[in-house]
Amino acid sequence: MAFFTMDHVKKSFLQGDVQEEILKGVHLSLRKGELTALVGASGSGKSTLLTIAAGLQSASAGEILMEGNSLHAMDQEALRKIRAERFGFVFQSAHLVPFLTVEEQLKLMLHVSESKLTKMAQRKEIARILKLVEIDHRRNAFPASLSGGEKQRVAIARAIIHQPEILFADEPTASLDSKKSKDVLSLIRDLTDTLNIATLMVTHDEAMLPFADRIIRMSDGLILQEETTKFRSPLFAPDHF
Template sequence: MAILTINGLEKTFKHGSTEEKILKGIDLDLPEGEITALVGASGSGKSTLLTIVAGLQKSTKGEIFFADENLTSLNSNQVRNIRAKRFGFVFQQAHLVPFLTVQEQLGLMLDTAELKWSKEERRQEIKAILKKVDMWHHRDTYPDSLSGGEKQRVAIARAVIHQPEILFADEPTASLDSKRSKEVMELLTSLSKEFRITVLMVTHDESALKYADYTIEMKDGLIE
C-alpha cells in the first residue's frame, strides 16, 4: 500500500529569459513502511524531487497525495504543519543547533511537533531514543564535541523522536567513512522498521543500497 503518490510532477526553474526543466513528469508510489532509494547521476533531479515531496519547495505542475490529502492544494502554513508533525529529515550534514546539548536537540523537535506529552513522557522518550542510537552517555554534550558519526546518530534520533510517518534522507552517509556509513544505515534501517516509518532516501553511496527495499533510478528528470 502506498503512503504517498506522485502524479505528473514537474519542476521548471527560470534563469532570466531561459527555463530549465529539472523534473519532466514523475509518477511514483512510495510503499508504506519501506525504504525507497533514489539514485542517479548528479543533476538527474533526485534532490529536487525529494525536497518537493517533503514540502520544502513547490512543484511547477503535478500532484502529491499523502495519506489521501493533496499536498499541492494546501497553503504554506498547512504544509509546514504536516512537515513539522508528520515528516522527519536527515541530511548530509547533521545541522545540529550549536548551543543545544544532545538531549535538548530532541526536546526542540518535540516542541516543533507540538506533541501533548508530559514532562516525564518527554524525558523517557528522549532517553529511550538516545539509548537506541548509543548516545545517551552524550546527552549533555554540545555538537562541537561530537564526531561526524555521532552527530549523524543524533540527527537520526531527532528525526524519529516524534515518530513521523515519512523520513526524508538526503545523502545521509555522504560525509562519513565506510565504517560510520554502515553504522548509520543499520541504525536508520532498524529504527524505520521498529517504528514503521517510510523512508525516501537520495544517495550516491552504493553500499547504502543493500538496506533499501526498493531502488528507483532517475536520469534527466525522469524515472528510468
C-alpha cells in the same frame, strides 16, 4: 500499501529566457516500513524530487497526495504542520544547534512539532529514542565534542523523536567514512522497520543500496528504472552495533 504518492510531478526554472526542466513528470509512491533509495548522477533531479516530496519547495505541475489529501491544496500553515508533525528530515550535515546538548536537541524538536506529551513523558521518550540510536551515553554532550557518526545519530534521533510517518534523508552518509556510513545506514534501515516509517533516501553511494527495499534510478529529470529487492548482501548487511 502506498499512503504517499507523487503523480506526474514536474519542476522547472526560468534561466534567463530559457525554461529549464528539472523534473519531467515523475511518478513515485512511498509505503510504510519500506526504505526507498533514489540514485542518479549529479543533476539528475533526485534531490529536487526529495525536497518537493518533503514540501520544502513546490512543484511546477503534478499532484502530491498523502492519505488521499493533496499537499498542493493545503495552505502554508497546514503544510508547515505536516512537515513539523508527520515528516522527519536528515541531511548530509547534521545541522545541530551548537549551544544545545544532545538531549536539548530532541527537546527542541518536540517543541517545534507541538508535542502533546507531558514533560515527564517527553523525558521518557527522549531517553527511549537516545537508547534506540545508541547515543544515550552522550546525552549531555555538545555537538563540538561529537564525532561525525555521533552527530548523524543525534540528527536521526531528532528526526524521529516526534514519531513521523515519513523520513526524508538527503545524502545522510556523504560526509562519513565507509565504516560510519554503514553504521548510519544500518540504523536508518532498522528504524524504518522497527517504527514502520516510510523512508525516502537520496544517495550516490552504490555500496549503501543493499539496505534499501526499492532502488529508483533517475537521469535527466526522469525515473529510468525501479527495482524492488529484499536482498541483503552479507558484506553490507546491517550489523548489530
